[in-house]
Amino acid sequence: MEEEIKKTAKKNTVENQILVIFGSNGDLAKRKLLPAIFQLYLDNLLPERFAVVGAGSQEKTEEINREDVRNSMLEFAKAGAAENPQKLEEFLAHVYYQKVGNQTEEDFGKLKKYIDKLSRKLDVPQNIIYYFSIPPFLYEVVAAHLVKYGLNTEENGWKRIIVEKPFGYSYDTAIDLDKKLRSGFNEDQIYRIDHYLGKETVQNIMVTRFSNGFFEPIWNRKYVDRVEITAAEKIGVGDRGGYYDTSGAMRDMIQNHLLQVLAVVAMEPPAIFDSESIRNESVKVLQALRPIKSNEINENVVRGQYIETLVDETIQKGYRQEKGVAPSSKTETFVAMRVFVDNWRWGDVPFYIRTGKQLPDRVTEVVIHLKPAPHQLFKQRCVAQSTNMIILRIHPDAGVAVDFGMKIPGAGYKVQNVNMAFHYSDLASNKISEAYERLLLDCMIGDSTLYARADAVKASWKFVDPILQAWKSHNSEIPLYFYECNTWGPKEANALFGNKELKWRAPFKKFKTE
Ligand code: BG6
Secondary structure, rough: OHHHHHHOOOOOHHHOOEEEEEOOOOOOHHHHHHHHHHHHHHHHOOOOEEEHHHHHHOOOHHHHHHHHHHHHHHHHHHHHHHOHHHHHHHHHHEEEEEEOOOOOOHHHHHHHHHHHHHHHHHHOOOOOOEEOOHHHHHHHHHHHHHHHHHOOOOOOOOEEEOOOOOOOOOHHHHHHHHHHHHHOOOOHEEEEEEOOOOOOHHHHHHHHHHHOOOOHHHHOOOOOEEEEEEEEEEOOOOOHHHHHOOOOHHHHHHHEEEEEEEHHOOOOOOOOOOOOHHHHHHHHHHOOOOOOOHHHHHHHHHEEEEOOEEEEOOOEEEHHHHHOOOOOOOOOEEEEEEEEEEOOOOOOOEEEEEEOOOOOOOOOEEEEEEOOOOOOOOOHHEEEOOOOOEEEEEEOOOOOEEEEEEOOOOOOOEEEEEOOOOOOOHHOOOOOHHHHHHHHHHHHHHHOOEEEEEEHHHHHHHHHHHHHHHHHHHHOOOOOEEEOOOOOOOHHHHHHHOOOOOOOOOOOOOOOOO
16 A cells, blocks of 8 residues: 555556545536546556445435445436446445535544445545535535545645636635645646536637647737637526526636636647646636726726516526526526637637526637638638638537638639538547546646646636626616527617627537538
8 A cells, every 4th residue: 555655746646546526416426526436447547446435414324325426427427337337336436425514524524434444345546536526615514524534635645626616706705715735735736627527528719729730820819810719608597596696607607717718729739738737728728818907997897687578489588587696687598709819829709608597509619710811812702701710619519620712613703602621420439528527537647737836826806806796886887688598689789899790600519610
């Protein structure tokens, strides 16, 4: 065992370890985390000796817990579980349970004893990941309890914590939360998960940019006219109204996922491809975001909320009718904004970001609109407006496409836009891993590249916080636009372009020329 502990400094191997999931009976654990761990097991990526310890507030036996996990797998890891019943049983043998009330200090003493015993029994060093799959107000409580019982000390193996978003509710609360976590854990032990960074297709943005010679030379203010980033969802808030009403699209999607995507699109190439170098570059983008003052909000930010709508002869609830939502709520379910990155590469290039619920499709994509050719020889002969775009499609139909003008065969020089596309689905090996699989494995290895660093979280809060505050304090002066379900949000979002000719791209399920 001692030998193994010495090896713990070695990175990039999945050492024998224990994963403790606080909130193991909750939705996230059942739907995403446990199926992701099971998939890693099926892919032979887990170490020889490992244990997944559920730490939940319910009192239950190991056997009942295994039965619960089995049921979750059959429901949420459907194909994997049904096709590999024997593997499922083998996996369940690695699953354990200990009742832990997050607010009950003594339970952490019991957890300590449980882990000591388990680690001896399985001969696994105390390399432990604590996954905080719990409501954010409990993060600091659980962290403090872990510290109190020495569950954070590293003499007998490394310790890491994974925290889910939201990391704070505002700039001040984010700083405060960080301080509290840092009183028991170092920055390199804290893994702030942003599942967008775990998406294969978001990582591919870096590969597309930095492994090819032809994208980078044009990836700057000289050639790029504007960038659009869209994360559209077809569904409403469903049964998450209670959480969502205190959050809204700005905190739920923009502060974290979309600003992280923007950072990946806009960052400088790192000198070396390691966690710190990559994150050093992406944080610089967030720090360079041009602040939006309260008197500039109306021309740079549009907020909206969906209303009751008849769609295909079915009534879709309005946001205010959703369970858990205040009947006069002014929480935004749509945000579109114009953002500038004030640095050498991007000076004055607008980045348009948009996200919303109850839109016509679930589509996430980045579109780089290039400037037109300097001299328009075929201007009069274009059938469609000639635009050059690079589309980085995150989902669905993940891939990369380039739009450009081509001559329509026949007499004369008529020009039409065409689209050259790479679809992930065309690859021989086209299994795209779930974000949680990749991120959990990275944490097990000790690779934090795809996790948000404290300074990045702070920089993105610094940018969005004044907007949120202005919405709150000048509520009546800053409009909340209502939009019908199954539309692309309030039409006012197009005014952000400040040019009547331009509007948001309507993304198609399969990307193709407009
Ligand atoms: C979550 C948000 O972080 O991301 C949800 O809380 C949102 O409101 C979800 O629906 C979107 O993720 P994805 O991967 O479906 O685009």
